Amino acid sequence: MKKWGELALGVVTSIGGFLEVGSIATSAQGGAEFGYQLAWVLLLGTLSLAMLMEMTGRLAAVSKRTYADLLRERFGYRFFVLPLVAVFVVSLLVLASEIGGVAIALQMATGVAFRWWAIPIALLGWLLLWRGNFSIVEQGTAMLGLVAISFAVGALVLHPTWPTLGRALLPSLPSHDRARYWYIAISILGASISPYLYLFYSAGAIEDEWTIEHLSVNRVTAVFGNVFGGGLAIAALVTAALVFAPREIKVDRYEQIALLLATPLGRAGFVFFVMTLFITCFGATLEIVLAMAYLLAQGFGWNWSENLKPGKDARFSTSYTVLLLLAALPIVLGMDPLSLTNISMVVTAASLPVTVIPLFVLMNDGDLLDTHVNGWPSNLALVVIALISIVLLVAALPLQLLGGG
Amino acid sequence: MGAVQLSHEVIDTQLVDRHQEKIGRIDELLIELEDGKPPRVATIVIGGAARARRVGRWMLACHRAVHALFGQREEHASHVPFGAVRCIADTIEIDVDGDTLDSMHLEHWLATRVICPIPGASGERK
Numbered sequence: 001m002k003k004w005g006e007l008a009l010g011v012v013t014s015i016g017g018f019l020e021v022g023s024i025a026t027s028a029q030g031g032a033e034f035g036y037q038l039a040w041v042l043l044l045g046t047l048s049l050a051m052l053m054e055m056t057g058r059l060a061a062v063s064k065r066t067y068a069d070l071l072r073e074r075f076g077y078r079f080f081v082l083p084l085v086a087v088f089v090v091s092l093l094v095l096a097s098e099i100g101g102v103a104i105a106l107q108m109a110t111g112v113a114f115r116w117w118a119i120p121i122a123l124l125g126w127l128l129l130w131r132g133n134f135s136i137v138e139q140g141t142a143m144l145g146l147v148a149i150s151f152a153v154g155a156l157v158l159h160p161t162w163p164t165l166g167r168a169l170l171p172s173l174p175s176h177d178r179a180r181y182w183y184i185a186i187s188i189l190g191a192s193i194s195p196y197l198y199l200f201y202s203a204g205a206i207e208d209e210w211t212i213e214h215l216s217v218n219r220v221t222a223v224f225g226n227v228f229g230g231g232l233a234i235a236a237l238v239t240a241a242l243v244f245a246p247r248e249i250k251v252d253r254y255e256q257i258a259l260l261l262a263t264p265l266g267r268a269g270f271v272f273f274v275m276t277l278f279i280t281c282f283g284a285t286l287e288i289v290l291a292m293a294y295l296l297a298q299g300f301g302w303n304w305s306e307n308l309k310p311g312k313d314a315r316f317s318t319s320y321t322v323l324l325l326l327a328a329l330p331i332v333l334g335m336d337p338l339s340l341t342n343i344s345m346v347v348t349a350a351s352l353p354v355t356v357i358p359l360f361v362l363m364n365d366g367d368l369l370d371t372h373v374n375g376w377p378s379n380l381a382l383v384v385i386a387l388i389s390i391v392l393l394v395a396a397l398p399l400q401l402l403g404g405g
Numbered sequence: 406m407g408a409v410q411l412s413h414e415v416i417d418t419q420l421v422d423r424h425q426e427k428i429g430r431i432d433e434l435l436i437e438l439e440d441g442k443p444p445r446v447a448t449i450v451i452g453g454a455a456r457a458r459r460v461g462r463w464m465l466a467c468h469r470a471v472h473a474l475f476g477q478r479e480e481h482a483s484h485v486p487f488g489a490v491r492c493i494a495d496t497i498e499i500d501v502d503g504d505t506l507d508s509m510h511l512e513h514w515l516a517t518r519v520i521c522p523i524p525g526a527s528g529e530r531k
Contacts, residue, residue, distance in 0.1 A: 064495060072430065073417050077456050080417075081464070130523075133531040301419050301430035302512065309528040314516035317526075 019148045020284035021101030022094065022191030022348075023233045024277065025341045028257045030184045031240025032249055033177070036160075036168035039234050041185045043169050045192025046230025048385045052356070054222035055363050055378065056198040060205035061214050063368040067202040068298035070362050071355075083358070084299055086351040087195045088292060093344035094194060095288045095327040100337025101281030104254040108274045118331035122324040125285050129320055134207040134306040137290065141283030148232050148280055150261055150272035155235040157264040158242040165238060183403025186392055187342060190349035192230070193385075196291035198355075203294040207306060215372070236260065254338055289327070293319040342404065350396035352389035360386060409493055411446065419496040420451065422503035429508055431497065432456045434487070449490075449499070451508040452482025481510035 023042075030038035056067045063070065072080040102121045103114035128137065174181035201222075210218065243263045244251065251257055254277075261269030261276075290306060296319050297304035303313040310317035330340060360382050363374040374382065409415060415431060422428050433455035437447035457468035472480070483506040485499055492498040503509055520526045 069419065073419075074413075076412075076417055076459075077432070078460050081460055131525055131531070301427055303427045307531055309531060310523070310526040311516050311521045312529065314512050314520045317520055318515050 019229055019232050019280050021098050021281045021341055022345045024236055026187040026191045026345055027233045027236040028240040029251045030188055031237040032244035032251045035241040035245050036165050039168040039237055040171045041188045042230055042234050045189045046226050049193050050223050050226040051381045052198045053201045054219055056202040057205050057218035058372055060202045061210040062212055062372045066206050066298050068295045072299050080299055083354040086354045090348045090351045091196045091288050091292050092327055093347055096330045097341040097344045098281045098285040099328050100331045100340055102278055103331055104337050105274050105278035115332055115334050118328040122328040126321055126324050137286050144279045145283050148276045151232050151235040154261045154264045155238040160238045179403035183399040186349045186396055186399055187345040190345035194348050195355045196288045199295055200287045200291040289320045289323050292323055346396050346400050349392040353393050356386050356389045421496045421498050423500050426503045428503040446487045449485045449487055454480045481507045483508035
């Protein structure tokens with residue numbers, strides 16, 4: 001019974017964890033400019049993330065070490081500096097974007113300009129991390145994040161054409177604006193496969209004291225949670241395709257994205273959108289800043305746990321405190337949250353090889369995983385994800401220049 | 406009994422003290438060379454400079470620049486005799502009290518000066 005409880009909780013957590021500022025913004029942009037056509041990219045991103053989370057969760061449950069621990073231990077400090085710096089820079093940008101997302105939600109709700117909200121949001125996040133334990137962060141925000149189901153309701157109310165959507169789940173080439181199409185595709189992948197997601201998930205497996213007994217929970221959580229979460233992102237894309245595309249509206253401000261739900265659901269839709277933006281971005285803020293503090297603490301061997309009082313892991317708790325304030329700065333200075341989101345999603349996509357390729361080595365290490373090493377289907381999937389990540393690395397900058405405008 | 410690969414199973418491994426508290430990772434191992442005696446692994450080094458040196462001179466220069474920025478002249482590194490190792494497994498346990506290690510200077514300074522004065526910081530578990 002307890003296991004079923006854990007299972008349900010895990011799936012809910014993943015749904016809440018998937019949808020955040022990046023996936024909302026990039027899905028809305030994709031739907032507005034290319035209709036259903038980019039749905040296949042969301043499917044690809046969702047399946048890739050599900051695979052990566054299943055593997056890092058399995059690695060943690062069997063080896064009793066997090067992915068960050070093993071990046072340092074198995075590849076040495078000289079190599080570890082590379083993912084450390086890449087993930088750190090990328091995550092700081094994404095963290096700032098999430099704080100921007102929460103701030104925009106509050107601006108929509110109150111009329112007070114978003115930049116005034118950045119510091120209060122950082123302080124509220126800090127207070128939750130300071131006083132709360134891992135379960136509160138993981139489950140509290142995820143449960144509230146279920147309000148994101150309003151995206152699915154919005155899409156259904158608008159009666160999407162299912163056969164067209166079905167066809168869009170297979171890759172296709174654009175008929176116009178090729179650079180823009182691939183730019184948004186890369187942004188969607190960056191939003192779907194953020195390294196913080198699997199670093200947080202892997203540390204969470206240790207916080208929740210997972211063992212080999214939890215491997216089935218891990219598999220179901222990673223696959224179903226992400227498929228449901230990805231489904232909501234596809235719903236956002238479908239809604240944007242039906243609301244924005246016919247009116248030829250290009251999304252370049254968050255306020256426009258609010259129309260996504262206001263059009264099918266009226267005033268309640270607007271309220272649901274603001275709530276979804278606030279809760280999912282706030283949840284992601286907590287997860288990202290924890291993932292960054294975990295990465296530092298695990299990489300350098302400090303004491304760490306969100307379940308310990310801050311005085312017991314001073315460097316860990318100082319890290320999340322400083323990082324929250326640091327990430328709030330661009331928003332305080334008035335940087336446009338949507339531009340920041342777009343840049344950080346592309347940079348995220350470019351950073352993927354340094355965390356995806358080492359996983360291939362670790363998942364085939366019998367000393368760590370014993371009989372739970374990857375089989376050939378998982379290895380094949382990982383090779384495909386690694387190849388995609390290399391393409392993203394090479395294509396990100398040119399596409400930012402050609403299609404980012 | 407069996408052989409242990411230093412580069413694979415010892416360097417960069419998580420260190421815990423005799424109270425099972427995490428106290429850093431093995432950043433460097435020193436081999437002692439004495440006339441007439443075979444070389445032996447003598448010392449575990451825990452510290453930022455040792456780590457930085459492994460990456461390259463540029464990283465060491467960055468490390469020193471950061472220290473200078475915060476007005477720190479001396480490096481807080483720990484040199485622990487390899488003989489203090491009690492167990493080599495997923496973590497390496499050494500028979501020392503982590504609180505006495507110089508490499509834990511920042512942890513203690515932050516805990517006493519910055520973190521613990523804030524309400525809700527003290528105690529064991531949340």
